[in-house]
Amino acid sequence: MLNTCLALMGNLPWLAWVMPIAMLTLLGLGIAALAKYLFTSPRTSRDLPEVRS
Numbered sequence: 001m002l003n004t005c006l007a008l009m010g011n012l013p014w015l016a017w018v019m020p021i022a023m024l025t026l027l028g029l030g031i032a033a034l035a036k037y038l039f040t041s042p043r044t045s046r047d048l049p050e051v052r053s
Contacts, residue, residue, distance in 0.1 A: 009016045
């Protein structure tokens with residue numbers, strides 16, 4: 001399967017090599033953003049500077 005994919009990509013221009021890398025990069029950034037959202041503590045209204053006065 002990998003050999004078939006690489007043979008097909010070898011006949012295509014450089015965009016065929018950039019698109020999988022770009023999609024994997026976007027997927028990785030999405031997973032990182034989701035992990036950051038899930039594992040960081042939310043800010044409360046007490047954390048805001050205008051409330052601390």
